[in-house]
Amino acid sequence: MPIYFNDREIVLPGQLLSDDSRRAGEGTYVMDGKVYAATVGAATIRDGKVEVITFRGPYKPAAGDMIIGVVSDIKPIGVEVDLGGHVTALLKVKNVKELASLDLKVGDVVYARVSSSGLKGVLLELNEQFKKINEGVLLRMTPTKIPRLIGKRGSMINMLKKITGCNIMVGTNGFVIVNGPSPAKEFAAISAIRLIEREAHSQGLTDKVMAYLSKLVGGEVSHDTGDKA
Amino acid sequence: MTQVIKPKLIDENGIRLDGRGPTDLRPLRIEVSVLEKSDGSAYVELGKTKVYAAVYGPKEAHPKHLAIPDRAILNCRYHMTSFSTDERKILGMTRREIELSKVIREALESVVFLEEFPRSAIDVFVEVVQADGGTRTAGLTAASLALADAGIPMRELIAAVAVGKVDGTIILDPSDIEDKYGEADMPIGVAPESNTIVLLQLNGKMTKDEFRRGLELARVGIQKIYQAQREALRRKYGASTTEV
Numbered sequence: 298m299p300i301y302f303n304d305r306e307i308v309l310p311g312q313l314l315s316d317d318s319r320r321a322g323e324g325t326y327v328m329d330g331k332v333y334a335a336t337v338g339a340a341t342i343r344d345g346k347v348e349v350i351t352f353r354g355p356y357k358p359a360a361g362d363m364i365i366g367v368v369s370d371i372k373p374i375g376v377e378v379d380l381g382g383h384v385t386a387l388l389k390v391k392n393v394k395e396l397a398s399l400d401l402k403v404g405d406v407v408y409a410r411v412s413s414s415g416l417k418g419v420l421l422e423l424n425e426q427f428k429k430i431n432e433g434v435l436l437r438m439t440p441t442k443i444p445r446l447i448g449k450r451g452s453m454i455n456m457l458k459k460i461t462g463c464n465i466m467v468g469t470n471g472f473v474i475v476n477g478p479s480p481a482k483e484f485a486a487i488s489a490i491r492l493i494e495r496e497a498h499s500q501g502l503t504d505k506v507m508a509y510l511s512k513l514v515g516g517e518v519s520h521d522t523g524d525k526a
Numbered sequence: 527m528t529q530v531i532k533p534k535l536i537d538e539n540g541i542r543l544d545g546r547g548p549t550d551l552r553p554l555r556i557e558v559s560v561l562e563k564s565d566g567s568a569y570v571e572l573g574k575t576k577v578y579a580a581v582y583g584p585k586e587a588h589p590k591h592l593a594i595p596d597r598a599i600l601n602c603r604y605h606m607t608s609f610s611t612d613e614r615k616i617l618g619m620t621r622r623e624i625e626l627s628k629v630i631r632e633a634l635e636s637v638v639f640l641e642e643f644p645r646s647a648i649d650v651f652v653e654v655v656q657a658d659g660g661t662r663t664a665g666l667t668a669a670s671l672a673l674a675d676a677g678i679p680m681r682e683l684i685a686a687v688a689v690g691k692v693d694g695t696i697i698l699d700p701s702d703i704e705d706k707y708g709e710a711d712m713p714i715g716v717a718p719e720s721n722t723i724v725l726l727q728l729n730g731k732m733t734k735d736e737f738r739r740g741l742e743l744a745r746v747g748i749q750k751i752y753q754a755q756r757e758a759l760r761r762k763y764g765a766s767t768t769e770v
Contacts, residue, residue, distance in 0.1 A: 309756055309759055311719035326681070333681075336677055336678070353677045
């Protein structure tokens, strides 16, 4: 199967990537059985699919996404949640009693699963995963770079959590909540997230972040434990 | 009454008023990501013509009844600043600007995947800061780059250029004075990868043969502009990978 790009090459919209339409992934489109780039980004092959890692771009909601959003309106039929910029989702409730039991105000931050996204708009699910977030630092990063923050099977995010000791929640829509034991550790986690955002398309990122973190946290962690001991 | 004397636009050696040959573009400069507050932006300079384009969105369509359930709406505003012309242009949208907004919007709609963003709106602003002919084509060139810069999925970029006819000669990229005193002006917008025409207007008179030659000449110019567009994007985004 011919491929018309080098790995991590910068491609532009309309650039031919492959002849095999079955291998079209994120950031590409198929025309006449051929795969073309749809956005500016770095082209790569992931899980056998040709993909363009977009440098920046809007969030596209899909069913099953776990999102973090800010409550923007309370309506009789449910709660409107702002997913950052252009999309608002609706969390439907059955009755007023249920709405009251949620105890949400405008400005509250929630974590929820997208149940459907389509002609009826974006709908959120009220299930056991639904959570109201009461503490932590709310960050916003480019939604296209969230997959890098999570890493392969969560490798990156788990490493971040382990080293910094912070609880990190990631919303596919680009919002991230960092909640740590101390401001210094939160700062370390946030700096690492910013580093990932800046260098999302470079190779060996996990190692780089690990080195960066141990530089930041390394001293502080031993210092902290030393104080407490 | 004073009579306007038509200047000689092309001398006996085939050199134009600004020293170009008939098939030359004006000096071209393209940059992307020039406006910080926008989601995507671009700047195109073609001789004395200077145009900014900015993209905001996709965001929620307002007012809400304008939103389309299965795709995004594209709003486009082509505007000339009041200081962009020799004589001060009145504030606000003139008839001409409303028309050009429409043709630019329709050209862009043919390449952007609007169905990816149901119920939302994408705003495109084209602002002409200095006008010397060919502002709609420079605006369209800039607008397509700004959309790409905003990360909005699109089939391909658009490059546009005008061709004209002065003193019986077909010329590429007419300036303001050539447009005013020439016999014809034909702005053309092309999606270069698939070679589709997305914008074509014609002001004045051309024979069938002249039209064909004009179109051919425009394609040559568009290839040069497209090359510059790609370089501009690569310059911006290529740098971000090498500095790693």
